[in-house]
Amino acid sequence: MASQAPPSLRSLPLDPASLHHPLEPTPDRASYVSKLLLGDLAGYGGLTAADLLYDAFRLDPTAIAGIDFVRSEDLSDIFRFSKFACDIQAMAPAKFAGNIAQLKGYVAERAAAAALMAEGADVSFPGTATEPGWDLLVNGDRFQVKCLGSPRGVYEHIDRYPDIPVITNCELAPFFNGDVRVMPITSLSNGQVEATTRSTLNAGTDLLDLQIPLIASGVAAARAGLALLRQESDPASAIGAAAAQAMGGTLGGKAGSVVTAAGLGLLGVTGGWLLIIGPAIGSAAGMWGSRLALNALGRTVLCRSSASALDGEMRAFAAAAAEVVQRMLDTSSRHLAAIETLRSHSGTFATALHVDWRSRVEREIEHRTHFRHRLRAAAAAPGSIDPSLSDPREVAARLMWTAARAGVLPVNVGRQLQALHGSAKAYGSALQRWLLR
Secondary structure (H helix, E strand, O other): OOOOOOOOOOOOOOOHHHHHOOOOOOHHHHHHHHHHHHHHHHHHHHHHHHHHHHHHHOOOHHHHHHHHHHOOOOOOOHHHHHHHHHHHHOOOHHHHHHHHHHHHHHHHHHHHHHHHHHOOOOEEOOOOOOOOOOOEEEOOEEEEEEOOOOOHHHHHHHHHOOOOOEEEEHHHHHHHOOOOOEEEEOOOOHHHHHHHHHHHHHHHHHHOOOOHHHHHHHHHHHHHHHHHHOOOOOHHHHHHHHHHHHHHHHHHHHHHHHHHHHHHHHOOOOOOOHHHHHHHHHHHHHHHHHHHHHHHHHHHHOOHHHHHHHHHHHHHHHHHHHHHHHHHHHHHHHHHHHHHHHHHOOOHHHHHHHHHHHHHHHHHHHHHHHHHHHHHHHHHOHHHHOOOOOOHHHHHHHHHHHHHHOOOOHHHHHHHHHHHHHHHHHHHHHHHHOOOO
């Protein structure tokens, strides 16, 4: 059901209860909050989620199963696998290459088993990864799996274990034509297996290494480009603001990720996707929080002069509007005095008329006195018109609405209203120049 709009002064009953009627958010405020919450948060969150999903889809289940088989720790848990991948990537080049060669062999075993099972064979693995001379049981027979760039390793195995046949990658097939001890698998490629192993390890590393600087810089650059395209800012200001926002977003994102991970650790979460997704959400929230902080700092420092000018015009407008309301109250007081003359008339009709008119004027005086008090308070401190508002433009809009509800017409405060509109527009231009909201 559609929500009711706040009542106008014309439809508002002039009784004490109406003076406490809650003020509803203006369309400008709702639009501002919507853009602030949904725009930046969706931008940071969407890019962070896209980065996370991209890394997750790069994980190859066959590669993870092969790596998990050879390692003593349980790498079936995604968080532990990611930590393991980070440790591998941090090794010295020679040690890293050795680990890739070892892990690639076990990934090849899983890929070979999958290919054979697809052809209808019965395939099983040994209880440990260190069985001498064989890696797979295929239809009850033992097989060694070799996925190499040269045939040397296959020759060495045949010399040492002549009774255990070898499954090899397709690149080695030309070296063993007609040799019944060697069975190449067409779908098993040395280059592809190594690429899958490296890609899976890289994806595991990237799951814990969110591209926070890249995301923060991308959002800041997009905002700067849009402001320049709309001619809302100049190149120097846009570049400076974008650089500050990129740095702030990076720091906020990193802090949010670390704090979230630490909080999950304190709650006893030691593994699983929650330790991957949680810091990602924390980083998006951290980048968004840094954006709010930079907005507040920018308004205080970069837009100080225009904000001060807008504050002065709001005070002047509120004072002028309060003076108009005071004149209206003076008129109502004279009307009330005139109504007292009805007391000198006799008769039931005159008495009833006196009571009705007096009641009406008294309620009108009470209503306008309430708004005069609010406008006078705003003349001293504009923010008092609605303490929940932080944007001076919203305060100015609420101030004009309050004056209208008190019965003040634009013609009554024409000069002050024009100056207020101009200051609000200048303040908005200053915000746009520095990519603020």
